[in-house]
Amino acid sequence: MESATVALAHDAHDEEHHGPPEANQSSRIDRQTLGILLFIVSEVMLFGAFFASYFFLRVVVDPATWPPHPYELPVAVAGINTAILVSSSFTIHYALESIRRGNRKGLKLGLVLTWLLGATFLFIQINEYVHLGFSARDLAFGSIFYGLTGLHGAHVFVGLLLLSFATIRAFRGHFGPEAKNHLGVEVPGIYWHFVDVMWIIVYTTVYIL
Amino acid sequence: MHNPLRSEADAFKWVVVIGVGAVSVIVLTLLTRPVFGVVLAAVLIGFGIGFAYRGARGSLPGSVSLTHGGDGKHRLLVVANETVGGKALLDEIRDRCRNRDCEILVVTPALPTSRAAHWASDVDEAIELARQRMELSLIAIRELGLKAKGEVGDSEPNVAIEDALRVFAADEIVISTHPPERSRWLEHGVVDRAREQIDLPISHVVVDLAADRAVS
Numbered sequence: 001m002e003s004a005t006v007a008l009a010h011d012a013h014d015e016e017h018h019g020p021p022e023a024n025q026s027s028r029i030d031r032q033t034l035g036i037l038l039f040i041v042s043e044v045m046l047f048g049a050f051f052a053s054y055f056f057l058r059v060v061v062d063p064a065t066w067p068p069h070p071y072e073l074p075v076a077v078a079g080i081n082t083a084i085l086v087s088s089s090f091t092i093h094y095a096l097e098s099i100r101r102g103n104r105k106g107l108k109l110g111l112v113l114t115w116l117l118g119a120t121f122l123f124i125q126i127n128e129y130v131h132l133g134f135s136a137r138d139l140a141f142g143s144i145f146y147g148l149t150g151l152h153g154a155h156v157f158v159g160l161l162l163l164s165f166a167t168i169r170a171f172r173g174h175f176g177p178e179a180k181n182h183l184g185v186e187v188p189g190i191y192w193h194f195v196d197v198m199w200i201i202v203y204t205t206v207y208i209l
Numbered sequence: 210m211h212n213p214l215r216s217e218a219d220a221f222k223w224v225v226v227i228g229v230g231a232v233s234v235i236v237l238t239l240l241t242r243p244v245f246g247v248v249l250a251a252v253l254i255g256f257g258i259g260f261a262y263r264g265a266r267g268s269l270p271g272s273v274s275l276t277h278g279g280d281g282k283h284r285l286l287v288v289a290n291e292t293v294g295g296k297a298l299l300d301e302i303r304d305r306c307r308n309r310d311c312e313i314l315v316v317t318p319a320l321p322t323s324r325a326a327h328w329a330s331d332v333d334e335a336i337e338l339a340r341q342r343m344e345l346s347l348i349a350i351r352e353l354g355l356k357a358k359g360e361v362g363d364s365e366p367n368v369a370i371e372d373a374l375r376v377f378a379a380d381e382i383v384i385s386t387h388p389p390e391r392s393r394w395l396e397h398g399v400v401d402r403a404r405e406q407i408d409l410p411i412s413h414v415v416v417d418l419a420a421d422r423a424v425s
Contacts, residue, residue: 029215037214079235086228093221189217193224200224200231204250208235209243 030180036187040194043155047198050151054144054205061140068141071134075207081124082203085156088117089196092163092189099185102177104170107185111167114192118160125153145206152195152202159195162188213265230257283309284378288316288362288370289385290339293346295416296424298385303353305381305412313350313357314377317343318369336361366399370407382407385414 029037058066067073095110129146136146166185169175175182214220230253238246285305289298293315302313319339321332343359350357362369370382384400386392392415394400400413 029212033216037212086224089221089224093217096217186217190220193217193220196224197227200227204231204234204246208238209246209250 030183032183032187033190036190040191043194043198047151047201050144050148051201051205054148057140057144063141066141067145068139071138071141073145073207074128074132077124077128078203078207081121081128082199084117084124085121085196085199088114088121089193091117092185092192096182096185096189099175099182100177104173104175107175108167108170111163111170111185115160115163115167118156118163118192122153122156122160125149125156148202148206152199155195155198159188159192162191211265213261226257281310283311284380285311285313286316286370286373286377286379286382287313287346287385288318288366288373288382289346289416290317290320290342290366292385292387292414292416292418293317293342294349295385295414295418296421297416298383298414299349299353301383301385301412301414302350302355305383306353306355311355313355314373314379315343315346315350315357315359316362316369316373317346317359318362318366319364321364332364335364366394367402367406370403374407379409382409382411383414384411385416388415388417 091110091113095107095114098106098110134142136142166188169184175185214223234246234250237249283306285302287302292298317339319332319335321335326332339361343361347357347359360373363372384403386394389395404411
């Protein structure tokens with residue numbers, strides 16, 4: 001009898017609310033999504049600093065040719081690599097659209113394809129570094145080229161880590177159609193799109209213009 | 210304004226738009242000279258910023274989630290700032306609560322004195338003024354024999370209403386404003402937006418403080 005009373009008291013205790021009350025949430029955006037957006041804002045500033053250095057070298061220092069003689073950039077290979085990375089935005093979007101409709105198979109397929117495309121991009125970029133014929137020590141041009149593309153490559157690497165977690169969770173049966181149940185894919189997805197947009201800008205400015 | 214980038218789907222649209230723009234810059238550059246590509250890129254960036262600004266204007270439509278009391282009490286949410294002690298508002302509250310077990314929450318949004326004060330989060334004075342008005346109105350409502358409590362709300366009246374509805378299971382809302390020719394809330398469509406977003410009866414009371422003063 002005494003143990004039953006104790007058990008009842010324990011249950012009642014468990015039902016009590018502990019900690020501060022739920023905060024009023026005036027913003028109609030998830031905290032996680034807002035967090036990644038604010039993080040991206042800080043990342044834009046980081047890339048902005050690198051681009052400022054790049055344009056300083058191109059416009060203010062104004063070398064006779066860009067890239068400086070005798071260096072050359074593999075525009076075509078990087079173009080194919082760009083297409084690979086941009087297509088990964090479509091596959092991550094497909095993964096999210098799939099889980100929004102409750103299609104778990106599509107989610108897994110989209111995530112795996114995105115990861116493979118991202119890894120391929122990174123592999124080709126590293127391969128490009130090996131065969132470029134100049135290093136970060138060769139003039140300011142080499143420094144800014146490796147600085148900008150390397151900074152972006154580091155972001156692709158971080159994105160791949162996030163995608164790895166999301167993919168493992170997807171294969172473990174996590175995530176659901178409701179928005180709050182697939183934030184673990186939504187947030188890396190936003191980050192991945194940011195990484196893709198940054199590469200489009202890096203490729204256009206560094207390799208093309 | 211609202212944030213135009215709120216989800217992965219929004220971000221994906223941006224990727225597609227920026228990708229298409231970049232392809233046009235790349236093609237133009239490869240066909241002509243880099244300077245033409247730079248000019249096109251600058252023009253596209255300008256258009257992009259313009260469209261993003263246009264798309265971010267206004268508030269997003271949305272519905273406000275409601276809680277329900279279910280204990281037989283009639284809960285009245287009153288939203289007012291400078292007009293919170295107005296005679297017309299007190300009359301409306303008395304009419305709404307006649308012959309009812311009524312519970313009232315008065316929310317007075319803390320309106321910053323200027324846009325600069327709003328952006329600088331310089332809202333201490335606004336909160337204090339809103340609190341003083343709210344306390345005076347609580348005294349006036351209690352003098353009518355009604356139970357009332359008060360809160361200072363967000364500077365945006367619709368957000369203040371939404372916040373209040375999370376903790377107060379209102380059956381009805383009364384929004385009090387100045388007459389149309391002097392009301393910023395009406396100019397900004399506060400009442401219309403509340404009616405669009407909230408599935409509750411909403412009354413709009415116009416309080417003419419100048420007329421009130423003239424009578425008294």
